[in-house]
Amino acid sequence: MKELKLRYLLLGSMVDSIGMSFVWPLTTVYMHNILGHSLTIVGIVLLLNSVASIIGSFTAGQLFDKHDGYYLLLGGIVFTALSMLVLVFSNKWPVYPIMLVLIGLGTGWIMAFVNALGTTVHSRDGRFVFNMIYFVQNLGVMVGTAIVGIMFKDNVAPLFAVATALYVVFFFVAALNYHVKREIPKSQHQMDPDAKVASKTEKLPHINSLVMYTLFISLFLIWIFYQQWNSNISVYMLSLHIPLKNYSFLWTVNGFFILIVQALLSWQGGKIFKDPFHQVYFGMLFLIASFVILVFAKQYIAFVLAMIILTIGEAVTFPQIPAIANLLSPYGMKGRYQGLASSFPSAGRALGPLVGSLIIDTLSFVSLFVVAAVIIALILFVNIAMIERSKHELTEYN
Numbered sequence: 562m563k564e565l566k567l568r569y570l571l572l573g574s575m576v577d578s579i580g581m582s583f584v585w586p587l588t589t590v591y592m593h594n595i596l597g598h599s600l601t602i603v604g605i606v607l608l609l610n611s612v613a614s615i616i617g618s619f620t621a622g623q624l625f626d627k628h629d630g631y632y633l634l635l636g637g638i639v640f641t642a643l644s645m646l647v648l649v650f651s652n653k654w655p656v657y658p659i660m661l662v663l664i665g666l667g668t669g670w671i672m673a674f675v676n677a678l679g680t681t682v683h684s685r686d687g688r689f690v691f692n693m694i695y696f697v698q699n700l701g702v703m704v705g706t707a708i709v710g711i712m713f714k715d716n717v718a719p720l721f722a723v724a725t726a727l728y729v730v731f732f733f734v735a736a737l738n739y740h741v742k743r744e745i746p747k748s749q750h751q752m753d754p755d756a757k758v759a760s761k762t763e764k765l766p767h768i769n770s771l772v773m774y775t776l777f778i779s780l781f782l783i784w785i786f787y788q789q790w791n792s793n794i795s796v797y798m799l800s801l802h803i804p805l806k807n808y809s810f811l812w813t814v815n816g817f818f819i820l821i822v823q824a825l826l827s828w829q830g831g832k833i834f835k836d837p838f839h840q841v842y843f844g845m846l847f848l849i850a851s852f853v854i855l856v857f858a859k860q861y862i863a864f865v866l867a868m869i870i871l872t873i874g875e876a877v878t879f880p881q882i883p884a885i886a887n888l889l890s891p892y893g894m895k896g897r898y899q900g901l902a903s904s905f906p907s908a909g910r911a912l913g914p915l916v917g918s919l920i921i922d923t924l925s926f927v928s929l930f931v932v933a934a935v936i937i938a939l940i941l942f943v944n945i946a947m948i949e950r951s952k953h954e955l956t957e958y959n
Contacts, residue, residue: 569738578701580727610665611911617669622900641667642728648721676899695880696823703816781905786933788913822876844878852934
């Protein structure tokens with residue numbers, strides 16, 4: 562095979578996403594309610610899980626450019642499946658947290674390789690590829706969390722047995738379809754048509770690196786505040802006497818609107834946003850608006866509205882940044898920058914609950930929402946000021 566077929570990459574990505582989503586929804590409940598450990602201990606374990614994911618993503622991205630990604634990905638799938646399998650037979654303390662950290666390492670590794678392999682699909686537009694990857698990953702999360710809700714009682718063994726089986730399926734999908742020859746794309750040009758064509762061995766232009774790191778740092782900061790929806794906002798809603806089941810329903814709303822927005826972008830995204838950077842700016846505006854609504858939210862309907870607007874913002878912004886990284890990185894560096902595109906969000910997810918708790922303890926919940934809106938607005942301003950000024954100097958690699 563000369564090129565990885567997108568449908569097989571999407572199938573593998575969705576199976577992986579379903580398997581991963583078996584972990585995070587039940588960790589806090591299982592460790593706190595069943596194993597009897599404090600929320601502080603649970604937070605430390607989740608932090609270590611995120612740090613391991615960062616290490617896995619970064620390392621995988623570096624290795625993709627230098628070695629055969631096919632065997633490295635298969636190794637990551639086997640490693641993750643074995644970690645899941647251990648939890649089928651032994652899921653008490655301290656085996657559970659140890660395996661959770663190893664699963665974080667494996668899933669971060671796999672995620673970086675999936676994104677890196679997306680850069681090798683030249684038959685479809687890069688923006689379409691990454692929108693579709695994001696689409697199926699969120700579809701997988703919806704399916705996975707629904708299965709957890711149905712299956713989980715007090716025993717996690719059946720869930721990890723299903724997760725192990727899913728990674729076995731993923732292994733065979735990858736083994737049969739992912740061994741393709743990586744070729745240098747024939748078309749390499751610059752956004753400025755009069756500029757010099759870049760070669761395979763040329764050093765990454767400084768301006769390309771600057772723009773990508775600006776976007777990665779932006780993603781890191783945005784995820785710190787986005788993560789409040791996974792942690793502190795549930796506590797705030799309970800303080801307003803809004804039932805926990807209503808908070809849980811917000812994630813159903815989130816998944817539903819992600820599917821709608823991603824379907825629209827996959828169908829008409831190139832026509833709606835001619836400039837990929839404009840899509841990022843547009844999404845950030847929605848992220849800002851969602852936190853502004855939270856400042857004034859007292860009734861449940863306001864939280865639903867904030868979630869809808871947040872979802873539109875994330876679905877427009879998040880998949881676009883790895884697509885831009887693909888566009889701005891040369892052939893021999895694509896794995897490295899896709900690894901970074903996975904690592905920075907993981908770092909934001911790791912620090913988010915801690916940062917949010919510190920702001921709440923020092924100030925208040927409303928102050929947290931104000932800080933989030935202001936910081937993301939500053940991020941938007943910096944991105945527009947820096948990127949629009951230097952956009953014509955960027956080198957584009959198809």
